[in-house]
Amino acid sequence: MTMQPPIYIVRHGLTDWNAEARLQGQAETDLNEIGRGQATGNGRRLAGLISDPEAWDFVASPMRRTRQTMERLRAAMGLAPDGYRAEPRLVEVHFGDWQGFTLAELEARRPGCIAEREADKWHFLPPGASAESYQMLSERVRPWLEAIDRPSVCVTHGGIIRTVFHIVEGMPAAQAAAMPVPQDRILELRDRRLRWL
Numbered sequence: 001m002t003m004q005p006p007i008y009i010v011r012h013g014l015t016d017w018n019a020e021a022r023l024q025g026q027a028e029t030d031l032n033e034i035g036r037g038q039a040t041g042n043g044r045r046l047a048g049l050i051s052d053p054e055a056w057d058f059v060a061s062p063m064r065r066t067r068q069t070m071e072r073l074r075a076a077m078g079l080a081p082d083g084y085r086a087e088p089r090l091v092e093v094h095f096g097d098w099q100g101f102t103l104a105e106l107e108a109r110r111p112g113c114i115a116e117r118e119a120d121k122w123h124f125l126p127p128g129a130s131a132e133s134y135q136m137l138s139e140r141v142r143p144w145l146e147a148i149d150r151p152s153v154c155v156t157h158g159g160i161i162r163t164v165f166h167i168v169e170g171m172p173a174a175q176a177a178a179m180p181v182p183q184d185r186i187l188e189l190r191d192r193r194l195r196w197l
Contacts, residue, residue, distance in 0.1 A: 012183065027100055039073050047076065055150070060155040071084075092159050095126050096128025098131075134162060141160055
């Protein structure tokens with residue numbers, strides 16, 4: 001990867017499905033009260049990190065929870081909430097027929113399916129025509145990441161952030177697939193290094 005401008009990456013704020021540990025994937029959900037507060041808090045932190053926001057590109061996954069996060073974040077920075085663009089490649093990994101279920105519910109329906117997933121979570125493909133693996137997701141994210149040519153604020157999803165760690169720092173696939181991704185912190189990508197702020 002060639003030298004890139006700085007990028008701040010934010011996961012969308014908490015939703016009720018997050019709180020219930022439901023697989024959201026590409027199902028549309030809304031931020032809850034905690035999530036709205038997380039988005040505003042991350043916006044306030046970004047306001048202190050970015051002195052000239054007009055020089056920055058603001059980009060979000062087109063899903064509702066990421067748009068809501070971006071709009072609250074920008075408002076907290078003193079910017080017009082709608083001054084950003086949507087990027088389809090930043091949508092969350094698709095969990096196929098598993099979307100909307102908890103792991104416990106899936107296991108009750110088909111015993112052993114969670115063990116199958118855990119055996120190779122990076123390459124595991126849930127049932128369903130639209131389903132994706134994390135490996136497929138990383139192939140979708142890499143061209144977007146490598147094409148960034150100006151300082152950027154990106155609001156996206158946990159799965160996308162896991163692939164960024166794998167692509168940028170070479171984090172082993174199994175570790176990247178299992179890593180927790182906070183919703184109340186900002187991930188900085190600068191000089192090909194990642195750090196949580």
